[in-house]
Amino acid sequence: MSEPPVKPVLQKPPGYKDPNSPAGQRRFRPPPRKPVLPPSFHPKKRKTSYGRASCCCFCIFFLIFLLLILICGAVFYLWFDPKLPGFHIQSFRISRFNVTKRPDGTYLDARTTTRLEVKNPNGKMTYYYGDTEVEISFGEGGYETELGTTTVPAFTMLEKNTRSLRVETKASNKLVVDEVGNKLRARYRSKSLPVNVEARTKVGVGVAGLKIGMVGVTVKCDGMSKKQLDGGDMPKCVINMLKW
Numbered sequence: 001m002s003e004p005p006v007k008p009v010l011q012k013p014p015g016y017k018d019p020n021s022p023a024g025q026r027r028f029r030p031p032p033r034k035p036v037l038p039p040s041f042h043p044k045k046r047k048t049s050y051g052r053a054s055c056c057c058f059c060i061f062f063l064i065f066l067l068l069i070l071i072c073g074a075v076f077y078l079w080f081d082p083k084l085p086g087f088h089i090q091s092f093r094i095s096r097f098n099v100t101k102r103p104d105g106t107y108l109d110a111r112t113t114t115r116l117e118v119k120n121p122n123g124k125m126t127y128y129y130g131d132t133e134v135e136i137s138f139g140e141g142g143y144e145t146e147l148g149t150t151t152v153p154a155f156t157m158l159e160k161n162t163r164s165l166r167v168e169t170k171a172s173n174k175l176v177v178d179e180v181g182n183k184l185r186a187r188y189r190s191k192s193l194p195v196n197v198e199a200r201t202k203v204g205v206g207v208a209g210l211k212i213g214m215v216g217v218t219v220k221c222d223g224m225s226k227k228q229l230d231g232g233d234m235p236k237c238v239i240n241m242l243k244w
Helices: 048-080 178-189 226-230
Strands: 086-102 105-120 125-129 132-138 145-152 155-157 161-176 194-207 210-225 238-241
Touching (some): 086 194, 105 125, 105 132, 105 145, 105 178, 155 161
Antiparallel strands (some): 086 105, 145 161, 194 210, 210 238
16 A cells, blocks of 8 residues: 655744744733832822911911901990090291391391190090190292291190190291292281191000000191281191101
């Protein structure tokens, strides 16, 4: 008997891998490990809850504090009924007024006496005044001329009390512009000369035996004419707090 023909062995293509061979089986690869960082590289978690709680507590405390201040202020106002002091020009007298023209210019000689009335309308508060500087001037606008400044010593105003401050000023041989001198003389003769009084002082408040602070105060009595003052008018002055 003849032998069966031998089948030719097929050549495997390049790159072929036998799945049954151990080399062809897939190997299990473990997942890559994360690198271990030192503790200093770890990010810190923000304590947001603690910060929010602190902010809420602060806001609540501030609102309570503000409410207490408002309540105390309302009680103080209702109990003491505070009022600002009153300032009036009680009298104003010009004992000398002379404008002289000389070859070297125009000169002003003047002497005034002012009585400034101060009132304390409060029944449960005392006012403490520091040294008061009182300045007197004539005219208005561009021809306003200062006569001088007098300092009144410190004084105290008790409850429901009135005090009159005497202020004397003078200007001797004060050089002025010719046009200003002519205007001052003409307004003086017609009794329409504007008179200005300005007082600068510091005021403190006394309540139930306690002395509270000293605040700068400026009192202005502007635009008064000599005719009004001679007629007995007592113009009320304007008080500016915290201004100099």
